Amino acid sequence: MSAAHAAGVVGASAVQVIAVAAGGLVLLGFMRKVRARLEGRVGAPILQSLRDVRKLFRKERIRPDVATWIFPAAPVVLVATVAVAAVMTPLITTQPAMSGGSDLFVVVYLLLAGSTLLALAGMDAGTAFGGMGSSRAVMIGALAEPALLVTILALSVTTHSSNFPAIVRATLANPGLIASPARLFAVAALLIVIVAESGRLPVDNPSTHLELTMIHEAMILEYAGPDLAMVTLGEAMRLALLLGIFVNLVLPWGVATSTTALGLVVGLGALVAKIAVLGGALAFFEVFMAKLRLFRLPELMAGAFVMALLGVVSGLVVK
Amino acid sequence: MTAGSLVVIGAALGAGAGIAGAAMPKRSRAAAAAVLIWAACALEATTAVRVLATGHDVALHTGKLLPFTGINLVLTPLGALFVLLVALVAVPATLFGIGYARHAMDSRSAASAYPVFVTVMLLVPAAASVATFMVLWELMALVSLALVLVDHSRRAAARSAGTWYAVLTHVGAAAILTAFLILAAHSHGQTFSDLELHARAMAPDLRALVFLLALVGFGSKAGAVPFHVWLPKAHAEAPSPVSALMSGAMVALGIYGVVLVGDVLLGGGPMWWWLVVLVLGAASALYGSLHAANNQDLKRLLAYSTTDNIGLVLLALGASGVFNAIGHPRLGALSLVAALVILLNHALFKGALFLTTGSVQVAAGTRDLDDLGGLLRRMPQTGALFLVAAASICALPPLNGFVGEWLLFQSLLHGAHLGNTAGDIAIPIAVAALALTAGLTVAAFVKAAGIGFLGRPRSTGAEAATEVPATMRAGAGLLVASCVVAGVVPMVVVSSVGRAVRAVLPHTGARSLVRGVNLQLVGMKGALAPTILALAMTVAVVAAVALRRVASRRPASRVSEAWGCGRELVTARMQYTATSFAEPVQRVFDDVLRPVRDLDVSHVAESRYMVESATYRLTVEDRVELTLYLPVIRAVRRWGQAARRLQPGSVHRYLIYGLTALVVTLVAVAVLA
Numbered sequence: 001m002s003a004a005h006a007a008g009v010v011g012a013s014a015v016q017v018i019a020v021a022a023g024g025l026v027l028l029g030f031m032r033k034v035r036a037r038l039e040g041r042v043g044a045p046i047l048q049s050l051r052d053v054r055k056l057f058r059k060e061r062i063r064p065d066v067a068t069w070i071f072p073a074a075p076v077v078l079v080a081t082v083a084v085a086a087v088m089t090p091l092i093t094t095q096p097a098m099s100g101g102s103d104l105f106v107v108v109y110l111l112l113a114g115s116t117l118l119a120l121a122g123m124d125a126g127t128a129f130g131g132m133g134s135s136r137a138v139m140i141g142a143l144a145e146p147a148l149l150v151t152i153l154a155l156s157v158t159t160h161s162s163n164f165p166a167i168v169r170a171t172l173a174n175p176g177l178i179a180s181p182a183r184l185f186a187v188a189a190l191l192i193v194i195v196a197e198s199g200r201l202p203v204d205n206p207s208t209h210l211e212l213t214m215i216h217e218a219m220i221l222e223y224a225g226p227d228l229a230m231v232t233l234g235e236a237m238r239l240a241l242l243l244g245i246f247v248n249l250v251l252p253w254g255v256a257t258s259t260t261a262l263g264l265v266v267g268l269g270a271l272v273a274k275i276a277v278l279g280g281a282l283a284f285f286e287v288f289m290a291k292l293r294l295f296r297l298p299e300l301m302a303g304a305f306v307m308a309l310l311g312v313v314s315g316l317v318v319k
Numbered sequence: 320m321t322a323g324s325l326v327v328i329g330a331a332l333g334a335g336a337g338i339a340g341a342a343m344p345k346r347s348r349a350a351a352a353a354v355l356i357w358a359a360c361a362l363e364a365t366t367a368v369r370v371l372a373t374g375h376d377v378a379l380h381t382g383k384l385l386p387f388t389g390i391n392l393v394l395t396p397l398g399a400l401f402v403l404l405v406a407l408v409a410v411p412a413t414l415f416g417i418g419y420a421r422h423a424m425d426s427r428s429a430a431s432a433y434p435v436f437v438t439v440m441l442l443v444p445a446a447a448s449v450a451t452f453m454v455l456w457e458l459m460a461l462v463s464l465a466l467v468l469v470d471h472s473r474r475a476a477a478r479s480a481g482t483w484y485a486v487l488t489h490v491g492a493a494a495i496l497t498a499f500l501i502l503a504a505h506s507h508g509q510t511f512s513d514l515e516l517h518a519r520a521m522a523p524d525l526r527a528l529v530f531l532l533a534l535v536g537f538g539s540k541a542g543a544v545p546f547h548v549w550l551p552k553a554h555a556e557a558p559s560p561v562s563a564l565m566s567g568a569m570v571a572l573g574i575y576g577v578v579l580v581g582d583v584l585l586g587g588g589p590m591w592w593w594l595v596v597l598v599l600g601a602a603s604a605l606y607g608s609l610h611a612a613n614n615q616d617l618k619r620l621l622a623y624s625t626t627d628n629i630g631l632v633l634l635a636l637g638a639s640g641v642f643n644a645i646g647h648p649r650l651g652a653l654s655l656v657a658a659l660v661i662l663l664n665h666a667l668f669k670g671a672l673f674l675t676t677g678s679v680q681v682a683a684g685t686r687d688l689d690d691l692g693g694l695l696r697r698m699p700q701t702g703a704l705f706l707v708a709a710a711s712i713c714a715l716p717p718l719n720g721f722v723g724e725w726l727l728f729q730s731l732l733h734g735a736h737l738g739n740t741a742g743d744i745a746i747p748i749a750v751a752a753l754a755l756t757a758g759l760t761v762a763a764f765v766k767a768a769g770i771g772f773l774g775r776p777r778s779t780g781a782e783a784a785t786e787v788p789a790t791m792r793a794g795a796g797l798l799v800a801s802c803v804v805a806g807v808v809p810m811v812v813v814s815s816v817g818r819a820v821r822a823v824l825p826h827t828g829a830r831s832l833v834r835g836v837n838l839q840l841v842g843m844k845g846a847l848a849p850t851i852l853a854l855a856m857t858v859a860v861v862a863a864v865a866l867r868r869v870a871s872r873r874p875a876s877r878v879s880e881a882w883g884c885g886r887e888l889v890t891a892r893m894q895y896t897a898t899s900f901a902e903p904v905q906r907v908f909d910d911v912l913r914p915v916r917d918l919d920v921s922h923v924a925e926s927r928y929m930v931e932s933a934t935y936r937l938t939v940e941d942r943v944e945l946t947l948y949l950p951v952i953r954a955v956r957r958w959g960q961a962a963r964r965l966q967p968g969s970v971h972r973y974l975i976y977g978l979t980a981l982v983v984t985l986v987a988v989a990v991l992a
Contacts (some may be wrong), residue, residue, distance in 0.1 A: 054870075057867075057870040057871045057872070058871065058872045058873075059871075059873075060873050060876075060877055061871065061873065061875070061876035061877065062876065062877050062878075062879050063876045063877070063878050063879070064878075064879065064880070064881040065878050065879065065880055065881065066693060066696070066774065066775050066881070068695045068696055068702075068773060070695070070706075070773060072876075075863075075867075076860055076863040076864055076867065077860065077863075079859075079863040079866070080856060080859035080860040080862070080863045081856065081859070083859045083862070083863070084852070084855045084856055084859045087855065088855075098848060098851055098852070098855065100837060100839075100846045100848055101837060101846050101847050101848025101849075101851060101852060103725070103845070103846075103847065105725055105728050105729075106716065106725070106847065106852065109714060109715065109716050109721055109724075110716060110856075112713075112715065112761070113710075113715040113716060116710070116713060116715060116761055116765060119765045119769070120706075120765060120768060120769050120773065122769075123769035123770065123773045123774050123894075123895070124769075124773045124774065125774070125881040126692070126693070126773070126774035126775040126881065126889065126891070126894050127881045127882065127883070127889060127893065127894065128884075128893045128894060128895065130895075131769075131770075131774070131894055131895025131899070131900060132895060134765065134769060134895075134900070135766075135895060135899070135900040135901075135902070135903055136903055138761060138762045138765050138766075138900075138904075139762065139903040139904050139907065141758060141761060141762075142612075142755070142758030142759050142761060142762045142904060143758065143907070144758070145754045145755065145757055145758030145761075146751050146754035146755040146758065147754075148754070149728070149750055149751075149753065149754035149757070150747060150750055150751050150754060153731075153732060153735065153746075153747060153750050156732050156735075157732075157735050157736055160733070160736065160843075160844060161732075161843075161844035161845060162728070162729070162732055162845065163844055163845060163846070166844060221882065222881055222882065225871070226867050226870065226871035227867075229867075229870070229871075230863070230866075230867055294903065295903075295906060295907070298907045305751065309747055309751065312735070312746075312747040312750075313743075313747065315736075316735065316736060316743045
C-alpha cells in the first residue's frame with residue numbers, strides 16, 4: 001500500500017465519521033421538519049438539533065447521587081463504538097480503513113456494545129424509569145438480534161462473505177443481486193430491524209415523554225448537560241449509520257471504489273442524497289403511524305425474522 | 320527429565336496438596352494446598368504446552384497402580400488443550416480460594432477434596448484406556464460431589480443438589496461405560512488406540528449406539544438439555560471456587576468426551592449423528608439463555624448460562640461433524656476450532672463470574688439479585704471485574720466472547736451454500752439459535768450487572784457490603800485479564816486450538832485454518848482484525864472523552880439527587896427489581912416458560928371491596944425438571960413404597976422367601992440339566 005493510498009484511506013474514513021456525526025444531527029432535524037410540515041406545522045429549523053447539542057454541551061454536568069463511573073462512561077462508549085463502526089463501513093467508499101476486518105457481524109456487535117452500556121447506565125441512577133427503559137430496550141434488542149443476524153446471513157450467502165465492502169463491491173459489479181429474492185427479503189427484514197434499533201415509530205416514539213410508553217427516553221432520563229449531548233450525538237450517529245448501511249445495500253451506486261478526492265466527493269453527495277430520501281420517507285410514514293403496544297413488538301420482530309429466513313432459503317435455492 | 324515424569328510428579332504434588340489440606344492447621348491449610356496445586360498445574364501445563372508445540376504425544380504406562388489393567392496415560396494435543404484449560408481455571412480459582420477459605424470451605428474435608436478434584440481433572444484428558452479413564456472420571460465425579468456437599472449440614476438445598484448431581488452423573492457414567500464396553504468388546508484390548516483401530520470396522524448400528532450412549536453420558540456431564548437439571552442446583556450450592564471449576568473446567572471435559580468418542584475413536588460418522596448434536600446444542604443454548612434471563616439467583620443464572628454456552632459449543636461441534644460428513648473437512652475443522660475456542664473462552668469468563676459472585680455472597684450475605692444493588696460503589700474492584708466478565712460473555716468486542724461467536728458465525732456462513740438439503744435447512748436455524756441466544760444472554764447479564772451492582776442496595780446486607788480480601792480480587796482479576804488478552808490477541812488461543820484440531824482431524828488439507836493476528840480465514844473470505852479493532856476502540860474512546868471535555872464549558876460535575884417524580888425521597892423500593900426487569904422477556908416467552916403466578920388478596924372483614932393486603936408471587940420453574948424428571952422420581956418412589964410391602968418385618972415371611980427361592984432354584988437346575 002503506497003503512502004498516498006494510505007492517506008486516502010484514512011482521509012476517507014475521517015470524512016465518513018464526520019459525515020455520520022454532523023449528518024446524523026442534521027438528519028434528525030430534517031426528519032422532524034418533514035414531519036412538522038406534513039402535520040401542518042412550521043416546525044423548528046433543520047439545524048435546531050445541532051444548536052440543541054451545542055447548548056447542552058455548555059450546561060453544567062449533573063450526576064445522580066448513587067451513580068457510578070458507568071454513568072459518564074456510557075455516552076462516551078456509545079459515541080466511540082458508532083464512530084469505529086462508521087470508520088470501517090463502506091459509506092462513501094468501498095475502501096474504508098480497516099476494510100479487511102470490516103465484517104457486518106463486527107458492525108452489529110459494535111453497535112450492541114454501545115446500547116448495552118447505555119442499558120446499564122439506565123439502571124445506574126437507581127430510579128424507577130431507568131430500570132423500566134433498560135428492561136424494555138434489552139427485550140427489544142434480544143428480539144431484534146436474531147432477525148438482524150439472519151439478515152446478515154442472507155446478505156452474505158449470495159456473496160459468500162460477510163465482509164461488508166466485499167458485499168457492496170459484489171453488488172456494484174453485479175447489480176442483478178439487488179433484485180434477487182434473497183436480497184429483497186433481507187432488505188425488508190433489515191428495514192424493520194433498523195427502525196427497532198434506532199427507536200423510531202412504530203417501535204418507540206422518539207418525541208414522547210409519556211411515562212408508560214417510552215423506552216429510550218426513559219433509559220436516558222437522568223442524563224443532563226454534556227452527557228446528554230453525547231447521548232443525543234451518539235443516537236443521531238447511530239441513526240445515520242444504520243440508514244447509510246441500508247441505502248448502500250439497496251442502492252450502492254455512487255459509492256466510490258477508490259479513495260480519490262473526486263470519488264469521495266461524489267460518494268459523499270450520493271450518500272447524503274440517498275439518506276435524505278430514506279429519512280424523509282421514514283418521517284413521512286411516521287406521520288400516519290401510531291406506536292405499537294410493547295407486547296405486540298415480538299410479532300413485528302418475528303415477521304422480520306421470518307423474512308430474513310426466507311431470504312436465506314431463497315438465496316440457497318435460487319442460484 | 321522426561322515429559323512423562325513431569326506428569327507423574329505433577330500428580331504426586333496434587334495428591335500431596337490433598338494431604339496438606341487435611342493435615343495442616345486451619346489458618347495455613349488453604350495457602351499450603353494452593354502452593355502445591357499451583358506446582359502441579361505448572362508441571363502438567365508445561366507438558367501440555369510441549370505436546371501442543373511439538374505435536375508428539377507423551378505416553379506413560381505403569382502396570383502397578385491399578386490391578387489387572389494398569390494405568391495408561393497418553394497426552395495427545397487434544398488432551399493437552401484441555402489440560403491447559405483446567406490449569407487456566409484452577410490457578411486463579413485456587414488463589415481466590417485462599418481468601419474465600421476465611422469465610423467458607425474451611426473444613427478439613429473440603430480442603431483435602433479440592434486439590435484432588437483439580438489433580439484428577441488435570442489427568443482425565445490424558446487417560447488413554449477404558450479402565451484408566453473410568454477410574455479418573457468416577458473419581459472426579461465423587462470428589463466434586465463431596466465438594467457440593469460441603470455445606471450439607473447447614474443447607475438442606477445442598478443435600479438435594481448433591482442427590483440430583485449424584486444420580487445424574489452416575490446415569491451418565493453408566494452410559495459412558497456401556498459405550499466403552501461395546502467398543503472394547505469389538506477390539507483386542509482396552510486402550511484407546513486399540514479401540515480406535517477396531518471401531519471403524521464395527522457395524523454401523525452398533526457405532527451409532529456407541530455414539531448416542533456417549534452423547535448421553537458426556538452430555539449429562541456437560542449440562543446439555545435435558546440433562547442440565549443438576550447444574551443450577553449443584554453449581555449454586557457448591558463453594559464458589561468449586562463452582563468456577565465445575566462450570567469452567569469439569570463441564571468442558573464432557574465436551575472432551577464427545578470429541579474423543581465421536582471424532583477420535585469412531586473417526587466421525589454419518590450426518591444424522593451430528594445433526595442430533597446440532598439440535599441438542601441449539602435447544603440447550605436457547606433453553607439455557609432463556610432461563611438465565613429469568614433467574615434471579617445469581618449462581619443459578621450463571622449455571623443456566625453454562626448450559627447456554629455448552630449449547631453453542633455443541634452446536635459448533637454438530638456443524639463440524641455435518642461438514643465433515645458431507646465432505647468439507649476444512650469447514651469441519653473451522654467449526655471444531657470455533658467450538659473449542661468458545662469452550663476455552665467460556666472457562667475464562669464463567670470462572671471469573673462465579674468467583675466474583677462468590678465475593679458478592681461473602682460481602683453481602685446473599686446472591687439473590689432482588690436483594691442486591693449498589694455493589695459497584697461498595698466493592699469497586701470486584702464490581703468492575705464482574706462487569707468486564709459480563710461484557711465478555713455478552714460477546715461485546717474487543718473481549719474474548721466475541722471472537723468465539725465470530726468464528727462460529729463464519730463457519731456457519733461458509734457452510735450455508737454447500738448444496739446439501741439437510742445442511743441448508745440446519746444452518747439458518749443454527750444461526751437463528753445463535754442470534755437469539757446472544758440477545759437473551761445480553762438480557763440476562765445486563766440484568767445481573769445492572770440490578771446487582773448498580774443503583775441502590777435493596778437489603779441491609781448489600782448496604783453493608785465491603786470489598787473482599789486481595790487474594791479473592793486477584794483470583795478473579797487473573798481470569799478477567801485472560802479474557803481481555805484472549806479477546807485482543809486471540810491468536811494465542813486460536814493457534815493452540817488449531818494445533819489440537821489438526822491432530823484430531825488430520826485430513827483438513829491445510830496447514831492452518833486461521834492465519835495471522837488478523838484471524839484471516841485460509842481459503843475463505845473473512846477476517847476479523849481484533850487487535851486493530853481494540854486499538855481503534857481505545858482511540859475512539861479517548862477522542863470521545865476529549866470531545867466532551869473540549870466542547871463543554873464547565874467540565875466539573877455536580878452531584879444531585881435523581882428525579883423522583885416530584886417526591887423528595889427516592890428509595891431503593893422504587894427501583895426495578897430483577898424480577899421486574901426480566902418480566903418483558905418472560906412475558907414474551909410465556910408459552911415456553913409457563914411461570915407460576917400466585918396472587919393472594921385478603922380483604923377487610925367489613926367489605927370485600929377493601930383490600931387489606933396483597934401478595935404476588937411469581938416463580939419460573941424448570942419445565943424439563945417438572946415434566947421429565949418428577950414423573951420418574953414419583954414412579955421410583957411408588958415402586959419403593961410397593962417394595963416395602965415385601966418387607967413387613969415378619970421372620971416367617973422371610974423364611975418363606977428363602978424356601979421359595981431354594982425350591983425355584985432347584986427346579987430350575989433340574990429342568991436345565
